[in-house]
Amino acid sequence: MANFVLVHGAWHGGWCYRETAAALRAAGHTVFTPTHTGVGERAHHSAENITLETHIRDVCGCIEWEELSDVILVGHSYGGMVITGVADRLSDKIRSLVYLDAFVPEHGDSLNGLLSKALAPEVAAQFLGAFRGTALQDHSGLMQPIPAEMFNIAPANRARVDRLCRPQALATFEMPLLLTGALDNIKNRLYILADNWDPSPFRYFAAKAEKASGWQVVKMPVSHDVMVDMPKELAAELLKLA
Amino acid sequence: MANFVLVHGAWHGGWCYRETAAALRAAGHTVFTPTHTGVGERAHHSAENITLETHIRDVCGCIEWEELSDVILVGHSYGGMVITGVADRLSDKIRSLVYLDAFVPEHGDSLNGLLSKALAPEVAAQFLGAFRGTALQDHSGLMQPIPAEMFNIAPANRARVDRLCRPQALATFEMPLLLTGALDNIKNRLYILADNWDPSPFRYFAAKAEKASGWQVVKMPVSHDVMVDMPKELAAELLKLA
Amino acid sequence: MANFVLVHGAWHGGWCYRETAAALRAAGHTVFTPTHTGVGERAHHSAENITLETHIRDVCGCIEWEELSDVILVGHSYGGMVITGVADRLSDKIRSLVYLDAFVPEHGDSLNGLLSKALAPEVAAQFLGAFRGTALQDHSGLMQPIPAEMFNIAPANRARVDRLCRPQALATFEMPLLLTGALDNIKNRLYILADNWDPSPFRYFAAKAEKASGWQVVKMPVSHDVMVDMPKELAAELLKLA
Numbered sequence: 172m173a174n175f176v177l178v179h180g181a182w183h184g185g186w187c188y189r190e191t192a193a194a195l196r197a198a199g200h201t202v203f204t205p206t207h208t209g210v211g212e213r214a215h216h217s218a219e220n221i222t223l224e225t226h227i228r229d230v231c232g233c234i235e236w237e238e239l240s241d242v243i244l245v246g247h248s249y250g251g252m253v254i255t256g257v258a259d260r261l262s263d264k265i266r267s268l269v270y271l272d273a274f275v276p277e278h279g280d281s282l283n284g285l286l287s288k289a290l291a292p293e294v295a296a297q298f299l300g301a302f303r304g305t306a307l308q309d310h311s312g313l314m315q316p317i318p319a320e321m322f323n324i325a326p327a328n329r330a331r332v333d334r335l336c337r338p339q340a341l342a343t344f345e346m347p348l349l350l351t352g353a354l355d356n357i358k359n360r361l362y363i364l365a366d367n368w369d370p371s372p373f374r375y376f377a378a379k380a381e382k383a384s385g386w387q388v389v390k391m392p393v394s395h396d397v398m399v400d401m402p403k404e405l406a407a408e409l410l411k412l413a
Numbered sequence: 414m415a416n417f418v419l420v421h422g423a424w425h426g427g428w429c430y431r432e433t434a435a436a437l438r439a440a441g442h443t444v445f446t447p448t449h450t451g452v453g454e455r456a457h458h459s460a461e462n463i464t465l466e467t468h469i470r471d472v473c474g475c476i477e478w479e480e481l482s483d484v485i486l487v488g489h490s491y492g493g494m495v496i497t498g499v500a501d502r503l504s505d506k507i508r509s510l511v512y513l514d515a516f517v518p519e520h521g522d523s524l525n526g527l528l529s530k531a532l533a534p535e536v537a538a539q540f541l542g543a544f545r546g547t548a549l550q551d552h553s554g555l556m557q558p559i560p561a562e563m564f565n566i567a568p569a570n571r572a573r574v575d576r577l578c579r580p581q582a583l584a585t586f587e588m589p590l591l592l593t594g595a596l597d598n599i600k601n602r603l604y605i606l607a608d609n610w611d612p613s614p615f616r617y618f619a620a621k622a623e624k625a626s627g628w629q630v631v632k633m634p635v636s637h638d639v640m641v642d643m644p645k646e647l648a649a650e651l652l653k654l655a
Numbered sequence: 656m657a658n659f660v661l662v663h664g665a666w667h668g669g670w671c672y673r674e675t676a677a678a679l680r681a682a683g684h685t686v687f688t689p690t691h692t693g694v695g696e697r698a699h700h701s702a703e704n705i706t707l708e709t710h711i712r713d714v715c716g717c718i719e720w721e722e723l724s725d726v727i728l729v730g731h732s733y734g735g736m737v738i739t740g741v742a743d744r745l746s747d748k749i750r751s752l753v754y755l756d757a758f759v760p761e762h763g764d765s766l767n768g769l770l771s772k773a774l775a776p777e778v779a780a781q782f783l784g785a786f787r788g789t790a791l792q793d794h795s796g797l798m799q800p801i802p803a804e805m806f807n808i809a810p811a812n813r814a815r816v817d818r819l820c821r822p823q824a825l826a827t828f829e830m831p832l833l834l835t836g837a838l839d840n841i842k843n844r845l846y847i848l849a850d851n852w853d854p855s856p857f858r859y860f861a862a863k864a865e866k867a868s869g870w871q872v873v874k875m876p877v878s879h880d881v882m883v884d885m886p887k888e889l890a891a892e893l894l895k896l897a
Contacts, residue, residue, distance in 0.1 A: 218462075219464060219466045219467070220460075220462045220463055220464045220466065220467050220584070221462055222461060222462050222464070222554070222584050224461045224462065224552070224554045224584075225461070225462050227552075228552075260552060279545070281587075303521070303589070303591055306591065307591040307593070310466070310469075310470075310502065312464070312466045341588075342462070342464050342466075342584050342588055345523075345587060345588050345589060346583070346584055346587050346588075347545070347587060349545055349548060349549040349552075351549065426720050427720075427721075428720045428721050428722070431721065435685070438680050443677070447696070448720070450700070453716070453720045454689065454713070454716030454717045454718075454719065454720040454721070455713075455716060456716060456720075457709075457712040457713075457716060458692070458700075467699075470699040471696070471697070471699075473696075474695070474696030474697060474698060474699060475696045476696075477696065478668050478669075478670045478690070478695045478696040478698075478819060479669075479670050479673065479696070480670070480819075577720060577722075
């Protein structure tokens with residue numbers, strides 16, 4: 172019986188893990204799918220002034236108030252920024268970290284800063300331009316969601332994803348992650364690369380993980396939204412850690 | 414009869430302009446000294462999730478609801494980040510921009526990013542380390558004020574400044590300023606350099622201004638807190654623009 | 656040389672005191688016109704979860720950070736709720752309280768509760784219905800401004816008032832004011848009744864003040880927005896307290 176906390180990526184919400192969570196629960200495990208402030212069912216708190224720190228506190232709060240320990244903490248995409256911060260604060264509560272087609276930051280990294288490390292310069296510039304450009308529109312401070320098609324999400328699932336995604340504050344992508352280093356005590360790490368979309372910044376992080384000790388790397392033949400397009404296969408992979 | 418909007422720097426509040434505002438009003442001018450959300454008399458709204466965007470909106474709001482035009486817009490220190498953003502949005506309402514020992518950002522610049530352009534690497538690293546380090550303490554997300562002594566504020570004024578300053582969200586220093594370029598229509602710019610403290614990042618901006626067209630540069634023999642240590646002399650300088 | 660703090664009513668902002676503040680400053684006095692969170696130039700913070708407490712803190716902050724004492728504290732309309740709370744917290748900083756066509760609450764009173772004391776039942780019900788009804792629309796939690804015409808504001812000023820007013824959270828009208836009683840130490844109180852509009856709840860409070868000790872009552876032949884329609888006459892009245 173394991174405790175899973177599944178952390179979603181940018182613009183999404185806990186809703187994206189619906190089928191994966193069901194599969195894990197059917198196997199007898201405890202699962203939480205907290206939604207970040209400002210998106211999904213917390214969209215009524217949408218504001219330009221929501222930061223990476225806000226989202227880290229969201230997930231820490233879930234672990235603390237649900238009094239979880241021995242957690243398998245999964246982060247998708249931008250969620251890799253969040254779970255890294257959470258793990259640094261609650262390292263004694265975390266058994267394993269799973270980066271699901273996700274960013275793997277170090278102290279001082281921001282998501283937008285990592286783009287230029289993980290992508291060709293012109294591709295990084297396109298992403299950065301889209302994020303800052305939509306935030307500049309009407310000075311909203313909010314990044315518009317990337318359409319499901321760009322992530323190569325299965326056609327049958329695109330409408331649902333586009334319908335449920337919401338704008339997200341630019342400050343979540345620009346803020347550096349500040350770490351104490353307590354994170355290093357967590358030895359068990361898995362990288363799951365979604366191997367059926369490009370240009371993906373996540374090939375860079377998977378390649379780094381392959382060379383690092385303490386990491387396992389798994390590749391799945393799927394779009395960026397692994398939990399939407401292959402929810403049961405994802406659950407099967409996570410169950411190996413339980 | 415001119416309209417002055419005096420924008421304070423980090424950790425301070427509208428309170429720091431008390432004597433300068435009084436002198437300008439005594440000369441018959443209209444003066445506003447809006448306080449940024451989260452500091453000064455708005456300290457009850459202090460939170461990690463306050464950004465540069467929040468403070469730009471604070472000052473834009475002042476100009477819009479007071480229905481001001483032909484404004485002489487003054488920004489101190491971090492306030493240079495704020496007035497640049499305000500000027501880009503309300504360029505047709507601004508007559509002159511005054512950078513008072515202040516940062517002069519371009520599109521995409523953050524205050525923390527500018528430190529490494531304006532200071533020797535080891536000095537920039539010290540500032541950055543202090544800002545991020547205090548924000549990391551207890552994961553507050555808030556930077557502690559720099560003590561008045563470090564800015565060489567006159568001994569008689571230090572206690573008041575230290576008593577009234579408040580922690581400020583790191584996100585105000587990390588967020589990039591996003592500009593449309595409308596700002597370029599404002600031709601009348603003054604840089605006031607406080608020439609009696611170091612290591613000052615503002616010598617870099619004053620030197621750039623000296624070489625640029627449309628800029629005047631004035632040096633005053635004073636600490637960083639010009640409006641605290643030389644309020645009447647500052648008012649005299651500003652009155653030349655009225 | 657006196658210190659005036661002029662507190663606006665519902666939906667308005669510090670902007671409404673522009674001419675009165677100018678007149679008081681021209682007479683050599685210090686004047687602050689703090690704007691409540693969520694309206695006026697703080698409208699970018701508009702939210703359903705802004706309460707009477709928030710606005711009391713806004714004004715207390717002004718007095719504390721501007722280090723004011725011996726204050727003449729003026730509250731217009733709903734601002735009477737706010738200044739009463741402020742005076743209870745900072746009674747040693749307040750010289751005089753001025754209720755400008757304003758509510759005069761006691762411990763436990765809310766503005767909406769006072770309506771039924773101060774107005775005929777069917778009129779109170781109309782106001783309450785409008786406040787709660789507009790807050791219910793789209794579940795905004797925000798009360799739409801009462802049009803300037805209903806307050807009998809001078810035709811020439813109506814467009815400006817209607818243009819600058821903003822929705823205000825219902826929680827500011829529903830929350831009871833909680834008092835310690837320290838307020839009772841302030842002996843010097845003035846009620847200014849705007850005697851040229853109806854149905855006015857403020858005739859009730861003026862009548863109570865006329866019978867109470869420590870109160871002066873003045874009537875002005877003007878709409879509810881005294882500071883908009885008779886700014887100089889209002890300043891003249893306030894100068895008698897300076």
